Amino acid sequence: MNMNKHPHISIVSPEYRGEKMVKELVDRIATSVSTITENWEIILVNDASPDDTWSEIEKACAQDKRVKGLNLSRNFGQHYAITAGLNYAKGDWVVVMDCDLQDRPEEIPNLYKKAQEGYDSVLAQRVHREHSWIKQLGSKSFYALLAYLTETKQDASVANFGIYNRKVINAILAMGDKMRYFPAQVQWVGFRKAYLPIQHDARAEGKSTYNFGRLFKLALDTIISFSDKPMRLMVKIGAWMTILSFLIALIYIIRYFVGDIQVMGFTSLIISIWFLTGVVISLLGLVGLYIGKMFDTVKNRPTYIVSETKNCAE
Numbered sequence: 001m002n003m004n005k006h007p008h009i010s011i012v013s014p015e016y017r018g019e020k021m022v023k024e025l026v027d028r029i030a031t032s033v034s035t036i037t038e039n040w041e042i043i044l045v046n047d048a049s050p051d052d053t054w055s056e057i058e059k060a061c062a063q064d065k066r067v068k069g070l071n072l073s074r075n076f077g078q079h080y081a082i083t084a085g086l087n088y089a090k091g092d093w094v095v096v097m098d099c100d101l102q103d104r105p106e107e108i109p110n111l112y113k114k115a116q117e118g119y120d121s122v123l124a125q126r127v128h129r130e131h132s133w134i135k136q137l138g139s140k141s142f143y144a145l146l147a148y149l150t151e152t153k154q155d156a157s158v159a160n161f162g163i164y165n166r167k168v169i170n171a172i173l174a175m176g177d178k179m180r181y182f183p184a185q186v187q188w189v190g191f192r193k194a195y196l197p198i199q200h201d202a203r204a205e206g207k208s209t210y211n212f213g214r215l216f217k218l219a220l221d222t223i224i225s226f227s228d229k230p231m232r233l234m235v236k237i238g239a240w241m242t243i244l245s246f247l248i249a250l251i252y253i254i255r256y257f258v259g260d261i262q263v264m265g266f267t268s269l270i271i272s273i274w275f276l277t278g279v280v281i282s283l284l285g286l287v288g289l290y291i292g293k294m295f296d297t298v299k300n301r302p303t304y305i306v307s308e309t310k311n312c313a314e
Helices: 022-033 053-063 078-088 106-114 135-151 168-176 183-189 212-226 228-259 268-298
Strands: 009-015 040-046 066-071 093-097 120-127 160-164 192-198 306-310
Touching: 009 106, 022 106, 040 078, 040 192, 053 066, 053 306, 066 228, 078 093, 078 168, 078 183, 093 106, 093 168, 093 192, 106 120, 106 160, 106 192, 106 228, 135 228, 160 168, 160 183, 168 183, 192 212, 228 268
Parallel strands: 009 040, 009 093, 040 066, 120 192
Antiparallel strands: 066 306, 093 160, 120 160
């Protein structure tokens, strides 16, 4: 039997600046997953890393046919690389994890064991995160805002690492969103979830490539993609400003007739500014709702482009 045709467990890992970590990552995953089954595959997705990450992936693929490599045509971003790996994954269960070894491969059997209790997704909770307090504070703030705007449950201790049933992965891949953010997609599709506290290690090599600018862009893109609530808030703000303008107008009209205002045209000018500001904001928010939906629909660009594969011939 060819195990590669229908593996029991697939492990998907996006790779960026992981040249020095690829071998250790593959060895530790293989050792860990083999305690569950020998019917597994590892899918390493090189997100156009500027170092020799792809060369290391090729070496790993040559040593074991169960290791598969995808080389993207350019840097699309971590969550697009995850999507590429998910599209190639064939396992009944799929593990998603980062390449920097902060997600410990030794936790995979624990995640799988928890899933066997009847859960479709088991998400790893990084109880003690090996990140700076500034990054942790930013992460908590982002997830709190994302939870409010998307009206979903978000946990700052949860990232990509977890194990997911095939039906969860199929549901995520069926989503037509052009903007990809894996944790939010997992929450959106639903299914029965469990959370498992795990040990979170320090990064094995180098530093994270997520600087403030990239994190801010990711947060902004995610909020815009997964929620139209900011626009709905603008509509509400505009409506309240319109109501407020009427109240202010009433006050100035009364003041005009009692003689408190001596400057000609002052009352009409103030009323016009407040009223028109409220109307404009309301209209901009309303138009923005429709333009945002149209913009997402009409763009039909590919989510990612694979330039080269290893051990993925079938």
